[in-house]
Amino acid sequence: MKALVKDKAEPGLWLRDVPEPAVGPGEVLVRVLRTGICGTDLHIRSWDGWAQQAVRTPLVVGHEFVGDVVEVGRDVTEIAVGDRVSGEGHLVCGKCRNCLAGRRHLCRATVGLGVGRDGAFAEYLALPASNVWVHRVEVDVDVAAIFDPFGNAVHTALSFPLVGEDVLITGAGPIGLMAAAVAKHAGARHVVVTDVNEQRLALARKVGATVALNVAHTSIEDAQRELGLREGFDVGLEMSGNPEALRGMIANLTHGGKIAMLGLPSQEFAVDWARIVMSMITIKGIYGREMFETWYAMSVLxxxxxxxxxVITGRYSHLDFEAAFDDAARGHGGKVILDWAA
Structure with missing residues (x-):
């Protein structure tokens, strides 16, 4: 089969012929239809410091996908050939305290699909049945391909009650855009999205943001005045990993405000801890999705x-993966999809 492989310990990805994966007793084999390009895939392609530490070559990359089940292992009973599925990209041990307590998203031994084991940028993917999400209700195939990052957005946005609340989202990347759509759909009063990229801010307006704010020109305080907010924002969703973004969020939150933080900083940085303490602000770190409560919420939404x-702004054949990765790396649009059925 064809697959996108990190074949060498250097920048680049290569489309190679590799063996079709074998299916174990508790696994399913999926014929991949679409995949989404993630920031993780861009790191692996560029072979930056993180990728050099996290990845062993050769590796089939990718973890965002949708496809059809073509084979099931002998112990699989709830999934059938022909099911349309996406998959949870975090494979857990099942034996640690958190896994045994049903908190699988907190497993300390998590292995990432397309990072710690062969992934989804291929014509076929073998995955444990316990990581498979069957789409029982029809979903657009391109949207189903990005259920993994959509789950990050849902997990972050629904960490705190949103009905009637004023929400500040820092970072209008694909997950920030999806979080804005979720927040508005879930009943937030005002949703303000900040970024410095006008193309992405335009997308934020399309998904329902009340205000899409270019913080290079306009301050968050100005947005508060425009909306008539007298006490600050109730909930912050930090999606950028940018130190100034988090500092600005903390400075513009109401007393007792809550922050869900998904953005991953590249290095340590200082924040105003006295303000956090005196304002009784809650900060919650978010990683991945709750298995599988978040997936249920995604389907229902x-x-x-x-x-x-x-949110989907680029669609390419897998044969044109170089152009697709270049599009994603420019960081001007939303999600980029690879078509493996073409």
Whole structure:
């Protein structure tokens, strides 16, 4: 089969012929239809310091996918050939305290699909049945391909109650855009999205942001005045990993405000801890998705009319993967999809 492989310990990815994966007793084999390009894939392609530490070559990359089940292992009973599926990209040990307590998203021994084991940028993918999500309700195939990052957005956005709340989202990348759509759909009063990229801010307006703010020109305080907020924002969703973004969020949160932080900083940085303490601000770190409560919420949100179509801005054949990765690396749009059925 064809697969995108990190074949050498140097920048680049290569489309190679590799063996079709074998299916174990508790696994399913998926014929991949679409995949989404993630920031993790860009790191692996560029072979930066993180990738050099995290990845052993050769490796089939990718973890965002949708496809059809073509074979099931002998112990699999709840998934059938022909099911349309996506998959949870975090494979857990099942034996640690958190796994045994049902908190699998907190497993300390998590292995990442397409990072710690062969991934989804291939014509076929073998995955444990316990990591498979069957789409019981029809979902657009491109949207189903990005359920993994959509889950990050849902996990972050729904960490705290949103009904009637004023929400500040820092970072209008694909996950920030999806979080804005979720927050508005879930009943937030105002959703303000900040970034410095006008193209992404335009996408934020398309998904329902009340205000899409270029912080290179306008301050968060100005947005508060425009909206008539007298006490600050109730909930912050930090999606950028940018130190100034978090500092600005903390400075503009109401007393007792809550922050869900998904953005991953590249290095340590200082924040105003006295303000956090005196304002009784809660900060919650987010990684991945709750298995599988977040997945259930994702499906229900889409069934209820949530529209993620504006977030997908690039579609390419897998044969044109170089152009697709270049598009994603420019950072001007939303999600980029690779078509493996073409």
């Amino acid at each position: 889409l069934e209820g009319g949530l529209d993620l179509a504006p």
